[in-house]
Every structure is written in structure tokens, then in C-alpha cells.
Amino acid sequence: MSTATKPRHIGRNISRIRELRDMKQEALAIALGVSQQSISNLEGSENVDDEKLTRIAEALGVTPEAIKNFSEDAVFNIIGNTFEIENNTGSSVISHGCTFNPIDKLIESYEENKKLYQQLIQAEKEKVALLEKLLDKK
Template sequence: MEAREEIEYETLQKISEILNFPVEAIKNFDEDSATNVIANTFFNNHDHSSPQFATLINNSPNFDPLDKIVELYERMLQQQKEMIDKLEKLIQRK
């Protein structure tokens, strides 16, 4: 599945149900943001006193998590509006 350019929507739905995560979040995945979230989670759950540990991971996120949540919410709303528009057009054709 990782080698594919696109994944079918039904497959995404199954994955989102298993992960309990919105399909839109998977479709709009941002690797840099995910890396920061993972690094911050890892850093916050381990001993900060280790000098080797401190050199491996940067504890300063370069984004505001609340801004990212708002951004994701806005993208999800936009996608919902687009889907409603498409459905309305389909209904008008019939």
C-alpha cells in the first residue's frame, strides 16, 4: 500500500475506523507536523537529563498546535462544503 500513488477511499475509511482518526486527517497528512508531534511526545515522556537524549531530539516545536488544529478543522469544513456542493449538483441533475 505504501508504494501506491493513491489509496482507495474505502481503504482509507477502514484505516480511519481502526485508528479512530478522521479520513480527512489522513488525506491531509503533513510529514513535518507529524514528525514534530512524535518528537515532542517522545521528548515529553522521557528523561530530559540524558545529554545523549538532548542532542537527538529538538524539544522546541516550530508550530503552535492550536493553529494546526484550527487549520485542520478549516480544511475539513472546506472539504465538507465541496462535498455538499457536489451532492447538490447531482441532485439537481436528477
């Protein structure tokens, strides 16, 4: 049983990125100055030469590396963690899923404020003691 990974299908990656950008083959074809059939053939190709890939990447608004390393799993992970829903007023609500517990952060903030407040009190006590010492000398 072989554990070798399959090479990435560049044409399929181009197709998926184009679809995610809500761009039709015709629009990409116009941006590249080729026919829609050329784009269809390109998306069926496993490999694309670097010069052509650079031009396609520019038209799609991504880097050539993004096309080469495209992963649907990563896209779905991003979509799952940051999604947009429409509320009943017609406006969009964007939810960026927290990667931390907000209550824990609130408690950390409270503890930090408590420490800073204690340091402030100590500094004020030292200042008062110094002033009292100076007044006693006079």
C-alpha cells in the first residue's frame, strides 16, 4: 500500500478559486484574453506552466502559491470559523468565532487590574512615607 501523496491538480484548484470568487469561465477568459474553451481545458489540466499560472493568479486576485497550495479543507475551516448571516432586518451580522473563552479573558483582565491597583497603592504609600519623612526634617 502506497502512502505517497497525489500531486495537486492545479486546474481543479484554479476552478475552485474561480468559483469561490464568484467568477465565470467567460470572465476569466476575458481577463486573460483567451476563449472560454481555453479556460475549460486549462481547468482540466493537472499542471500549468509558471508564466500562465502567474497571469491566472493575477486575474483571480491571488498568488501563484495560493493556487498551488489551495486546500478546500482550509477554506471550509475558515468559513466554519468566520461566517456571515443575515438577520431579519436585512443587514448582515458577521460572526468571527472566538478561539478563546471570553470569560477567561475577562477574569485575566480583572486579575491584571487588581495587581496594577495594588502596585499603585504601594507606590502611593511610599510617596506618603517619603513626604512625611521630609516634613519631619523641617
